[in-house]
Structures are given as C-alpha cells and as structure tokens.
Amino acid sequence: MADTMRAVDIEGGKGPASALFINPSVPKPKPTATECLVRVKAFGLNRADTLQRQGSYPPLPGVTNILGLEFSGVVEDAGNRVEKGEQGTPLWEVGDEVFGLLYGGGYAEYVVIDKRMLIRKPKAWSWEYAAGLCEIWFTALQALYLVGDYDPKRMRSILWHAGASSVSIAGIQLSRNAHLSADSHQPATTTTTTTTTTTTTTPNPPPSPPKVFATSRTDAKCSFCVERLHCTAAVNTNHPNWVEVIKTQNDGSGIDLVIDFVGASYFQSNLDVLAQDGRVVILGLMGGSILPEKVNIAPLLRKRARVEGSTLRSRDLEYQIRLRDLFEEKVMPGLMDGTYEHHTEKVFDWKDIKLAHEMMERNETKGKLICVINST
Numbered sequence: 001m002a003d004t005m006r007a008v009d010i011e012g013g014k015g016p017a018s019a020l021f022i023n024p025s026v027p028k029p030k031p032t033a034t035e036c037l038v039r040v041k042a043f044g045l046n047r048a049d050t051l052q053r054q055g056s057y058p059p060l061p062g063v064t065n066i067l068g069l070e071f072s073g074v075v076e077d078a079g080n081r082v083e084k085g086e087q088g089t090p091l092w093e094v095g096d097e098v099f100g101l102l103y104g105g106g107y108a109e110y111v112v113i114d115k116r117m118l119i120r121k122p123k124a125w126s127w128e129y130a131a132g133l134c135e136i137w138f139t140a141l142q143a144l145y146l147v148g149d150y151d152p153k154r155m156r157s158i159l160w161h162a163g164a165s166s167v168s169i170a171g172i173q174l175s176r177n178a179h180l181s182a183d184s185h186q187p188a189t190t191t192t193t194t195t196t197t198t199t200t201t202t203p204n205p206p207p208s209p210p211k212v213f214a215t216s217r218t219d220a221k222c223s224f225c226v227e228r229l230h231c232t233a234a235v236n237t238n239h240p241n242w243v244e245v246i247k248t249q250n251d252g253s254g255i256d257l258v259i260d261f262v263g264a265s266y267f268q269s270n271l272d273v274l275a276q277d278g279r280v281v282i283l284g285l286m287g288g289s290i291l292p293e294k295v296n297i298a299p300l301l302r303k304r305a306r307v308e309g310s311t312l313r314s315r316d317l318e319y320q321i322r323l324r325d326l327f328e329e330k331v332m333p334g335l336m337d338g339t340y341e342h343h344t345e346k347v348f349d350w351k352d353i354k355l356a357h358e359m360m361e362r363n364e365t366k367g368k369l370i371c372v373i374n375s376t
Contacts, residue, residue, distance in 0.1 A: 003028055007066050007108035008353050014055035017357035022350070026066070029105065029112040036092055036115055037077035042131035042347075043106040044070040045356055045369040047284070048313065053357065059104045060313065068106020069313065072099035072121060072130035079115065097121040101134035101320060103313060107353070109373060116321050119328065122336065128347050132166075132368035137331050138323045139312050140171035143259045143281045144178060145326065146319075147310050152179040152207040155256040159246065159273065162261045163214025163234055164221035164366045166343070167283070171259060172229045173340045174330070175212045213246055213255065224366055237266075243273045254278060254303075262287035270307075271299040282309040343367030349374060 009023035031037045049067045051057035059065060075096040092098075098118045105111045121130045144150045144158075158175045160168040214225040214234040225234035233249040235242045247254060254275030260266055265287030270280045299305060312320070334340035345367035348356045356369050 005109040007105075008068075008350065009066075010053055013065075014053060017050075017053070017354045017361065020053065020353050020357060022353070026108065028110050029064070031077055031079045031112045033079050034114055034116075035079055035112045036075050036098075036118060037079075038071070038073040038098060038100075038111050038113060038118075039076045040071045040073040040106065040109055040111055040373055041127035042072050042370055042372045043068050043350075044132035044135060045360055045371065046070070046135050047286075047360065048135075049107075050357055050361055063103045064105040066105045066108050068104065068108065068111075069102050070100070070131060070134040071102065071106040071111055072097075072127045073111070074098070075118075076110070091115065092118060097123070099130040099133065101138055101312075101324065107350070107371070114317060114321075117317075117324055119324065119332075128344060128370045128372060129342065132344055132370050133331075133335075133342060134327070135312070136166040136170045136368065137174075137327055138320070139167045139283065140174050141323055141326045141330065142310060142312060142315075143167075143171060143283055144174055144257075146323070147281045147308055148257050148259065148279055150175075150178055150257065152210070154277070155210060157211045157213065157250050157253065157255045157257070157275070159213040159215070159255045159258045161215050161237075161259065161266065162286070163216050163225040163229070163231065165261065166365070166368050167261070168214065168259070169229060169343055169367065170340075172212055172214060172225065172231060173334075176209055176230065177334070177339065179207045179209050210256075211250060213249065215242065215246075221366065237269075243269050246273055257281070259283065264288040264291050267291055268295050271297070271303070271305060274299065274303055274305050277304050278306075280305065280307040282307065283311070345369055347372060 004025045005028040006022055006024050007026040008020055011019040046069055048057055052067055075092055075094055075098060078092045078094055092115055099121050100113050100117050100119055102111060102113060160171050162168050211232040214231045215237045216222050217237055219236055222234035222236050225231045235245045239245060255273050256275050256278050258270050258280045260270055260282050261284035263282060263285035345365040347370045350371040350373050353371060356371055360369055
C-alpha cells in the first residue's frame with residue numbers, strides 16, 4: 001500500500017481560492033488502534049475552509065493542515081483494536097460505507113477518524129448527500145441544544161440569522177420540530193377517583209411548536225425561508241426597522257433564542273430584538289469582530305440576557321461524540337422519513353476546487369457545496 005496520497009493543498013500555505021491545487025504526493029495518514037482509515041468518496045465545503053485557506057482560522061495543534069471537516073467514504077483499515085457492537089460483531093469492518101465529522105483533512109483521498117465519530121451511511125444515500133451532513137447539522141444541534149439550551153416551555157420563539165445558509169436551513173427545520181423531542185414531553189397526568197378507587201393516566205400532549213423566524217439580506221432568500229422551510233416569517237435585514245418587523249410578526253414580543261453568524265454588526269440589533277431572559281448564540285463573525293461605537297449594552301442587564309459564542313472545531317472529542325449521538329437520535333430518523341430536507345446546491349469534481357471556493361465566497365448558495373474525488 002502506497003504511503004502517499006493526493007490532497008488539496010495551498011500554494012504558499014495560505015491565499016485566495018486561486019492558490020488551491022491538488023498535490024499528488026502527500027503523506028497518507030495512519031490510523032491508531034482507536035481510529036479507522038477511510039478512503040474518501042466525497043467531501044463537503046464549509047465557510048471555515050475558506051477562512052483557514054486565508055490563514056485566519058488555523059487548525060488546532062496536532063491537526064493536519066489539509067482543509068476539510070466532513071466526508072463520506074469506505075473503511076479501508078479498521079485498526080487493530082476491534083470494538084464490538086450490541087450483537088457482539090465488530091462495530092466497523094473493512095468495506096463499511098460511512099460518513100463523519102473531522103477536525104481537518106477531508107480534502108484528501110484518505111482520512112483517519114476516531115471510531116466513535118463514524119456514522120454508518122444508509123445504502124439509499126449517495127456519497128454526495130452523506131458528505132455534506134455533519135458540519136451543518138452538528139452545528140445546528142449544538143446551537144439549539146447544547147449552547148442555546150432549548151426548553152420548549154420557556155422558549156416560544158427562535159430566530160436564525162442568514163436563514164438561507166446551510167446551517168440555518170438545518171436549524172430552522174430542527175427548531176420547527178424541537179418541541180416533539182421525547183425528553184421535552186411533560187410527564188403523564190394521573191387522576192385518582194376515591195369513590196370507585198379508579199386511577200386514570202392521561203398522557204399530556206407535547207408543547208405547541210415554537211415560532212421560527214429567519215433573516216436574510218435578499219427578498220428571494222426570505223421567500224425561500226417562508227415557502228420552502230415554512231418559517232413563521234422571514235425579514236430582510238436591509239429594512240431599517242427589521243427588529244420591529246420581527247417583533248410585530250411575533251405578536252409584539254421579543255425573541256427567546258437568537259442564533260447569529262454575523263457578529264459585531266448585528267450585536268445591537270440582537271439585544272434589541274431579544275425577549276426577557278433571552279439568549280443569543282454567536283456562531284460566526286461575518287459582520288466583523290469589533291463592536292461599532294455607541295453600542296448600548298444596557299439590554300444585557302435589563303433583559304437578563306445571555307450571550308454566548310461557540311465554534312465546533314474547538315470542542316473536545318467527547319463533546320463532538322455527544323453531538324454525533326444527538327445527530328443519530330434527532331436528525332437521522334427525520335432525514336430517512338422525509339421530515340427533514342437536506343439541500344445540496346452543487347456538486348463539483350474536486351479538480352474544480354477553486355471554482356467551488358469562489359462560489360462559496362460569493363454567498364450565492366442556499367445549500368451545501370460538495371466535491372467528489374475521482375479515481376484518476
């Protein structure tokens with residue numbers, strides 16, 4: 001077996017999309033006892049990839065410099081430690097079709113991944129479909145449950161900024177169904193009648209769904225959020241009073257949970273649109289990291305607001321395994337039965353990686369960009 005592989009590289013270590021090229025001789029990773037070696041069939045593109053390419057989002061210490069956070073492929077080496085499944089058979093074997101989330105390295109012919117992070121690919125799913133799932137759905141799950149701490153009794157409204165982005169498309173769908181989670185149901189009501197000594201147990205219905213709002217900077221994407229994703233309403237943030245428009249659509253009330261990818265330029269508006277005891281989860285800084293002058297933070301105190309930021313790649317392995325398990329529990333059944341839609345905007349041959357990055361940077365997409373790896 002060759003010790004090298006092909007992988008996407010960057011001329012000079014960082015630069016524009018035009019600096020990307022396929023390096024024909026990169027050291028092939030070797031799995032440890034707790035890892036699998038997977039031959040990659042397809043990989044997903046993420047905004048973090050463009051930031052790393054530019055040199056502004058370096059990989060964690062000890063992680064490969066190769067771009068790429070998600071993939072699909074075939075197990076080629078299952079490692080020398082054999083984990084057993086519930087039936088006593090090996091959990092992973094050579095030839096298994098899988099997909100998963102990485103700390104880096106996905107833009108390559110081979111990746112190594114901790115066995116606990118692998119997910120079995122259903123036969124009905126294409127390589128392209130599976131390759132683009134993890135980063136967006138894990139990020140949406142993290143924002144809603146682990147950072148946003150969604151509670152169906154307290155959080156009756158949720159706002160996703162950049163509503164036509166891949167993560168928000170996933171998050172909006174999760175939000176519309178979050179109240180149906182088994183762990184959010186109320187315990188059954190038990191009534192005892194003493195004269196007849198009869199006990200009746202009546203299951204309480206799940207809470208009603210939250211109102212789910214979205215924003216975008218184009219009317220077309222706002223229409224997409226309402227017509228395709230079934231948002232309660234979507235508002236163009238170029239509207240000078242978009243905060244008040246959303247409150248009006250929410251019966252005059254503020255929003256309980258805001259998920260934001262923009263950062264500094266939306267900070268004041270996020271505080272203004274927030275409800276009492278509301279939460280803001282910041283997942284990106286597309287609008288800058290330095291707050292404008294005269295930002296009024298008084299609503300933080302007055303509304304008892306909580307603002308928290310997070311990135312997925314900085315989380316430790318145990319945290320990511322938790323998200324992987326949440327994905328299997330809360331997302332995969334919905335993807336399988338059609339409750340959730342997963343949007344792929346375009347599929348590229350990986351030789352066209354420059355074009356794929358350029359398309360992502362133009363902010364034209366309403367879904368995932370995927371690259372497939374050919375055999376030649």
